[in-house]
Every structure is written in C-alpha cells, then in structure tokens.
Amino acid sequence: MHATVLVSSAGRRVGLIDCFRRSASAAGIDLRVLACDLEPELSAACQAADRAYAVPRCDDPGFIDALLRIAADADVDLIVPTIDTELGPLAAAAQRFRTIGTQVHVSPVPVIDVVRDKLRTTEALDAAGVPVPWAIPMEAARAASDQVSWPAFLKPLSGSASRGIRIVRSADELPAEPDEPMMLQQLLVGPEYTVNMFIDATGSLRSAVTHRRLRVRAGEVEKGRTERDPLFRRLAEGVARALPAARGVLCFQLIIDESAGPRVFEINARFGGGYPLAHFAGAEYARWLLEELVGLPSTAHDSWRAGALMLRYDAAVFAG
Template structure:
C-alpha cells in the first residue's frame, strides 16, 4: 500500500502565494513527499487554486466552518494548520475551541495562548498586557476616553489613531492633537467591533506617535516546547503600502532578543509571530503591534536566507536541520512587486 503523502493546510493565504511555494520547497529540501492543502472561502482568490490540493471552506464565522475544517483534517491528516487571517485565527484559538480539537488529532496549530490571541486582537488590551510584562509599548487609550486623550495631549503633539480591533493597519491615521477627536469619530464609522455592533469611539485606539525608526521582527518559538525562543528575524521598514511592508532591509536581530524572549515565554509561543517595533535615537525599542501569524514582512528575511517553513516541517517530522534556518544575510534590500494570475 502506498504511503499517504505528508500534508499541511494553509488557510486564507489570499495573495501570499510565496508562502505556499516556500512550504513546497521545504518538503523538497527535506526529501519528503508532501502536499500543501490550500483552503479558501473565496474560490476566485489568488491562492484558491494554487495549492497542490485546493478546497473551499465556509467563512470562519459560518456555523459550518468548524465541521468542514475537521472533515478536511480527516481527509488529509495534515501535520500543520496555518492561517494568514487575523479574524480566522481569533475564531480558531479563542471563540470556537477548534485549535484544541485540531491538536487532539495531532495537528500543530502555531500561535500564542488563547489569552494572548485575544490580546493581540484588541490593541488596548495588548498595550496593557505588554506593560504588565515590562515590555515597552506606547501609552494607549480608547477613543472614548476623553480624560486619557487629554492627558496624552499634555505630553505629545502627534497621535496615531487606528481601529482597536482592526487588522492590517485598518483605520490608521496620524493627526495633530487638535484633530485627534475628529479622527476618532471618523475612524469609528468604519471600525470593526468585538461584539459585532456598529463601531463606536470605544472601538478606536489612540496612541502618541513615537519618534524613531520602524522595524518588523519575527519571533519564532519552538513547535515542541511552548514558550521557548528558537529564533529572531528582523528588518528595517523602508516603505509601507496598504498597511504592509513594501520595501525593507534586513538587520541584526540581536537588539530585539530580550523583548522576543519575554514575549515568547509569557505568551506560550509556538511558531512565528510578527511584531512591529519602533526604535528611538537612543536604541530604546517599543512594541506597537503583534500579529500572531506569518506577516507581510517575513518575505524580506526569507529572501536573505532564513527559512521558517523548513523549520516548521523539520520540527513536526523530527528532522534535525541545525540552526541554519534562522540565519540570513544582513543589509539585503528587497521590494515587493505586482503579479496576476487567472483564478476563475
């Protein structure tokens, strides 16, 4: 009887076809017959027909999502489930208990604890959680907190206003202190909320604009020993587009190691999370956002030599690949570009 190929599921990959390619290449590098199962709720998305096997899943908030996902697991017996969608991850890790159901079947679900997943989805709560573990982060208040906004106004002239429960820098604006309340009101009109109601000022987060330079940092935890840091990858952001890094240069990750170790430990991290960090002129680092998934900045370190997909597969297959997967060349500048394919 022919052995069943190894498999992983990548859900909601969207435009990130490179992630599918890199997992394919990782199977090849390990000499393992493997398949990348791509699951999408939009059959005409860029990635929907790009997998070795493609399957349609209901949207994460559909009652049939969980049962259909588990049928996919029974059919292919995957080693890993990866999603690139913040809201889907919130559903899997927090709202439905699906992460535990998948793990009970032997499927690795990288990420953070349910408490930290919920915190990463709420920018106000995330700031409180980071402050509680002594990781520097900007003071953050709700858009409905007039007193808090007044107190911040006494300390800064520029503010960042963004959706509290948003994804991909949604609602992001940089405004002066004179216009912060108007910006909050405008952001609330399109703000997603935790309870599904229409957005309010409380669904907007307000922070002082930090001085310095923005970096993207990938923190990678062991897949077999939660909370144990395995690697740190970093790049300096040169240009942003639509809330995602568009051009970046790879840098030494050492300055971010202490923060990475602390976050990995307290969040019970397994696998990769994407962290946005501002560094001031004196070298002080402040975390401004955490995305518990492969982020749009990972490609910049991958092209310079890092290989997290290879690390994922090696860990779940029990193959020793040493430390080469988290080494990369410094000062490599990369930029994204557009491509297009027929999807329907």
C-alpha cells in the same frame, strides 16, 4: 516521509506556499500543499496550491466545521492560518483538530486573546519590561482630552492590515459613533521594523529576524531589508517573556521614535506578510515547523543574513 499542509485564508500568499515547498524539498519531505479561501477561484495562492477549497468567512459559525471536514477528508497534518481574525476560532478549536490528527499552527487561546487586543498587548509587554507607546481607550481620551498629548494615533482595538487607522489632532476629530472599539496611541515618528520570531515546541526562542519596513502597502511590507542589532534580539526576548505560552511563528512591529526611542506596538501571532524575506535571509521557519511536524531533528538557528533585500512587485496567476 510525507506531510500535508493546509494554508487557510490563503489569498495572495503564493510566496508562503513556495517557502513551504522549498523547505520540504530541502528536508526530504514529500509535501502536498492545500489552500482554502472564501473564493478560491479568485485567490492566487489557491491557484498555486495542489488543491483548493471554498470555505465560509472565518467569523462564520460554519468556518471551523468546514476546515474539520477538509482536514479529515484530505488527511491534513498541519493547518497554517494567515490572517489575524481566524486565530481566535482556530485556537479555540485546536483540540478538535488534534482528535483527528491535525495540528494547527496557532498559540493557545490566552495568547491570542492578548495579541488580538492592542490595549492588552501594550499592558502585557509593559509588564514584561518591553518599551511600548502610551495607549488608552478612545472614550477615556475623549473624557480627559486635556491630558492627552496630541496629535495621536487612532486605531481599532483588534484591527489589522491598517484598517481604520489615522492621525487625530484633537478630541474634536474623534468619531462620535465608531463601528468598533477604538484606542488612542502615542504618535511615533521614525523608522519602522518588523521582527519575525520562531519559538520551538519547548518554548525556546530559536530565531529573531528583523527587517526594516522601507515601503508599506495596505499594511504589508513591500520593500524591506534585514538588519541585525542586539536591540532587536532583546526586544524579541521581551516579547517571548510577555507571552510565555506562545509557540511557532510570530512577528511584532516597532518604531524607533526620534524622541522616545524604540517602542513595540503590535504583535501578530502568525506568519507575517514579510516572512519570505526572513526565509530568503536563511531563517527557514517553514522548514523548522515541518521538522517538528514529522519528527526530524531541528535545524533551527539564528545565523541569518543581514542586508537581504526584498522588492515586491505585482505578478499575475492565470487560470482557465
């Protein structure tokens, strides 16, 4: 049994590639892992892949055509995106990939449209009964600053990797001409968690693995520990209700605020940077995706281990 997976915008995702390889071996699948990036010669994950390709930026009009060529030439069975900004283009082009026999690990366009807009995310979660922080567009906050509870959290509507976020203490600190649409969000203080979710091809939530974000670097967990609590499973079920068309791997972030309690504030409809910790704890989402891909019986479960600890460190890949 054979499969070819292409990891897109691979960057530093060596750990994700390792998870796919270990999962394939355990499932008896002969796996070939390809990777692509803007500069594959400078990508550790591209160096770790069986073959690497250069592609344009994901906001370039030629990005999808480049992936289609790779998928056709290399008989790619599954494309796995790793950054938020490529989800929209890939979701919109999913049918074009299906026509050449390639699946894309991405939820449908309506799901991506919601999760890529943090205000729409808040509205969708709130409508599904999921506790969320208050959030308003920046200009609305400027116009009614006396009604805003300061300090607040300023962030881009479609930001990721902690880009452009900061605490503001009054309307005077709001940028006069931001480079992109911004929003204000309730400032939450308390422990932060990520919940990794696996929703199977039928729409059933099969697993929800929580880790506490003990240390974060550039928006990605550096040190984390899995924790099991019925609260987190209920929140994951609420996220699934809010996004009934979501499929595959997603993750969301929450803070248990010292005054307001749990508040979910972000959803990433892809493998999160901390996924290798969930995999180590026994929730092998990479394997379950491969099983769906090749038609094997699913081994998906929710019996992962609490107390699994991840301590990331810097390592080097050498080439040449």
